[in-house]
Amino acid sequence: MTDEPTGRNLDGDAPVAETVVETAEATITEDAELERSIGLSGGLAIGIGTMIGAGIFVFPGLAGGEIGAAAAASFAVGGVIALLVALPTSELATAMPRSGGGYYFISRGLGTLPGTVIGLSLWLGLVFATAFYLVGLGFYALDALAQVGITVGAAPGAIVSAIAVVAGVAFTVLNVTGTENAAKLQNGIVALLLSMLVAFLGFGLLEAFGFVAVDTPPGEAVDVWEAVPILSVAALVFTSYLGFAQVATVAGEMKDPGRNLPLAMVGSVLIVTVLYVLTIFVATNVFKRDALLAAGETAMVEVGRALLGPAGALVIIAGGLLATMSSANASILSTSRAIYGVSKDALLPQRASRINLRYGTPHVALGMAGGPVIVLAATRQVQLLAEVASFLHLIMYGLMCVALVAIRRDRPEWYDPDFVVPGGPVIPVLGALASFGLIAFMNPLSIAVGVAVIAVTAGWYFYYARDIELKGAL
Amino acid sequence: MTRVLVPVAVLDGGGVSPGLMSLLGTVDVTVLGYHVLPEQTPPDQARLQFEERATSALDDLSQEFRAAGGAADHRLVFTHDRQQTIQRVAGEVDADAFAVTGTTGDVDRILVSLSGDVDVDRILSFVEALIGGRDIGVTLVLAGGSQAPGDDVTDAATSEGTDAADAADPRLEAAVGRLREAAIAVNTVVARDRSAFDALIDAVPDHDAVVMGERAPSFRSFVLGDESERVATASVGPVLVVRDRRDSDGADGADAGETAASDE
Numbered sequence: 001m002t003d004e005p006t007g008r009n010l011d012g013d014a015p016v017a018e019t020v021v022e023t024a025e026a027t028i029t030e031d032a033e034l035e036r037s038i039g040l041s042g043g044l045a046i047g048i049g050t051m052i053g054a055g056i057f058v059f060p061g062l063a064g065g066e067i068g069a070a071a072a073a074s075f076a077v078g079g080v081i082a083l084l085v086a087l088p089t090s091e092l093a094t095a096m097p098r099s100g101g102g103y104y105f106i107s108r109g110l111g112t113l114p115g116t117v118i119g120l121s122l123w124l125g126l127v128f129a130t131a132f133y134l135v136g137l138g139f140y141a142l143d144a145l146a147q148v149g150i151t152v153g154a155a156p157g158a159i160v161s162a163i164a165v166v167a168g169v170a171f172t173v174l175n176v177t178g179t180e181n182a183a184k185l186q187n188g189i190v191a192l193l194l195s196m197l198v199a200f201l202g203f204g205l206l207e208a209f210g211f212v213a214v215d216t217p218p219g220e221a222v223d224v225w226e227a228v229p230i231l232s233v234a235a236l237v238f239t240s241y242l243g244f245a246q247v248a249t250v251a252g253e254m255k256d257p258g259r260n261l262p263l264a265m266v267g268s269v270l271i272v273t274v275l276y277v278l279t280i281f282v283a284t285n286v287f288k289r290d291a292l293l294a295a296g297e298t299a300m301v302e303v304g305r306a307l308l309g310p311a312g313a314l315v316i317i318a319g320g321l322l323a324t325m326s327s328a329n330a331s332i333l334s335t336s337r338a339i340y341g342v343s344k345d346a347l348l349p350q351r352a353s354r355i356n357l358r359y360g361t362p363h364v365a366l367g368m369a370g371g372p373v374i375v376l377a378a379t380r381q382v383q384l385l386a387e388v389a390s391f392l393h394l395i396m397y398g399l400m401c402v403a404l405v406a407i408r409r410d411r412p413e414w415y416d417p418d419f420v421v422p423g424g425p426v427i428p429v430l431g432a433l434a435s436f437g438l439i440a441f442m443n444p445l446s447i448a449v450g451v452a453v454i455a456v457t458a459g460w461y462f463y464y465a466r467d468i469e470l471k472g473a474l
Numbered sequence: 475m476t477r478v479l480v481p482v483a484v485l486d487g488g489g490v491s492p493g494l495m496s497l498l499g500t501v502d503v504t505v506l507g508y509h510v511l512p513e514q515t516p517p518d519q520a521r522l523q524f525e526e527r528a529t530s531a532l533d534d535l536s537q538e539f540r541a542a543g544g545a546a547d548h549r550l551v552f553t554h555d556r557q558q559t560i561q562r563v564a565g566e567v568d569a570d571a572f573a574v575t576g577t578t579g580d581v582d583r584i585l586v587s588l589s590g591d592v593d594v595d596r597i598l599s600f601v602e603a604l605i606g607g608r609d610i611g612v613t614l615v616l617a618g619g620s621q622a623p624g625d626d627v628t629d630a631a632t633s634e635g636t637d638a639a640d641a642a643d644p645r646l647e648a649a650v651g652r653l654r655e656a657a658i659a660v661n662t663v664v665a666r667d668r669s670a671f672d673a674l675i676d677a678v679p680d681h682d683a684v685v686m687g688e689r690a691p692s693f694r695s696f697v698l699g700d701e702s703e704r705v706a707t708a709s710v711g712p713v714l715v716v717r718d719r720r721d722s723d724g725a726d727g728a729d730a731g732e733t734a735a736s737d738e
Contacts, residue, residue, distance in 0.1 A: 016522060025562050026551070026562065027518070029521065031525055031529050031550060032521050032525050032528070032529075032550040032551065032552060033549065033550065033551040033552070033563075034517040034518055034521060034551070034552050034553070035517065035551055035552065035553035035554065035555060035558060035559045035562070037553060037554040037555040037558055038554075098518075099516045099518055099519075175514050176514075178512065178514075250516075252516060252517075252518060253516070253517065253554065332514075333513065333514060336514055336515070336516070337516050340516050340518070340519045344518075344519075344522070353519050353522070353523075354523070355515060355519060355520055355523050355524075359512065360509075360510075360511050360512055360515055360520065361512055361514045361515055362514065362515055362516075362519060366514065
């Protein structure tokens, strides 16, 4: 096994390789240094900021509408799977703190074909996820309009699509032209959201245990406490757990990666899991299944209204807008890292990682993220978008766990993680089984779309990058 | 040897004015070429595209510094956070001061601020090394609210003079004595009722560069921006910020790693 990637792609470009020294504060290459500037709070903000938009503000209505209070179990299952994957990911990330995250680990651990498939489907998975967040944003914006008295008559669906598309265009343009660092803003938004949620959930829990009484509307349908529906809802809502892998895509920029990467990934999964389960508990305590089903994507607004009156509804609407925006923004950010990681290894034309001189932003990569996002957002297919995003991520998660087992067995010289998952192969094997297993509970259409995406990316490998060898290279 | 870190926005047309270059001729220089990237851009990606151009610009710059007198080397950093990069590299090369580049011609007279809680001893040694026997005059500025020990001067009037006689502050007197001993022409400005920043900016005319001490980040610097940056903006000329290492001397020695082990 060599330490250097080899081979050339169809354009005759070879992967860019060099020896670098990683310190806690910077990556030192031969002639230059790359500052690590994202701290633990920044990492947690990326993880949590990506996740809570979906899990708290979009899914409770859909998941609670299907199986009632049992949806709490679905979220718990999702959290356990995410944790089983977050631990192996942490080990890989501390050994290879590079841009590209999951793509990098899999291409080095398992070889170029899986690497290409995952690198490209990480990009496309993020595209599906971003489109999903934007559609969520559209639904919240519609509710916000209704709240201020503007009622949309004929085609509310078209309005949601329009808002999602406009937001998608705006995010892409802002990311290409914006040179202000939005990271501090993101941290602030996440802190604000967390405090709003803690207050809201605290009140909801007081109500649930009878310390405070509000009128909860009566409902008929009962909760569905059965394994298959719970797992199938878990597969749907798994999109609410995609954020921790986004932390890995900025691994190259994290300060003290040996400590901060595991803390940020595992910490953000634990925090959001608790919040999700509590949210479902509160939501299903206020509304029965059929009421949640009727309220749909923005059911949480009705929950807020029932608990705290119009002010509660307003808080949830504001929170929903902020959270879906922060999810979409964080995802676009990691998409550009994903594309860069792949094109650096010559699996995509190097044009894809061009930076424009005027703004210093990777406009081609951002366009490759924003363009398809806008098209997908227009479809307004919340469930399909969410499940395809989950499907593509779950494949990556499963393969990351496999990569960990493989790389531990091969033990390249450079493999020296700061964080080691305890228990030998148990956790990565369970993580892989759970990730692949959850796919089986998805909607057949989502699986078909996901498989098609994978097939296209594999085709791209055979067409463009067949000669490139990345396995075992650092 | 005294070392100064000169950060330069190497790809954004940042340069070093001839005046600053010759002023720094008496000391060693590390040119820190940096390029700040928006967070959408992985620093590594920018490196692949811009490294060659940046390195050749830095080679030229350090060549010019060497021609001006002292030893010079360079570092190149791609970063999201300029301040963090300057602090890190300044620590790693064990720099005594870092520059905020501004425009100036030949330097005849420099302004040295001793206001506030700064490491006066270090600032003075730095000024001595910087002037290095050349015919460059110094004006010391001390503004009100100074926390110098034994600061019992209650007169709130602004006094200005070319003599140390009306500077009743013991810290200032000691400083004047020390610089005169090194054969440096010294003036003083005492502004009891002004803030350190205002006093410094008021005194800027007729001076070509500013030397000031580094201060701990405060609420003020959080809201208004770093003090040295504000001085540089207001004074147009270059600013040399002497690093405060009173707390971290031991740690720095260990980091420098050169003779630390044999010293202990």
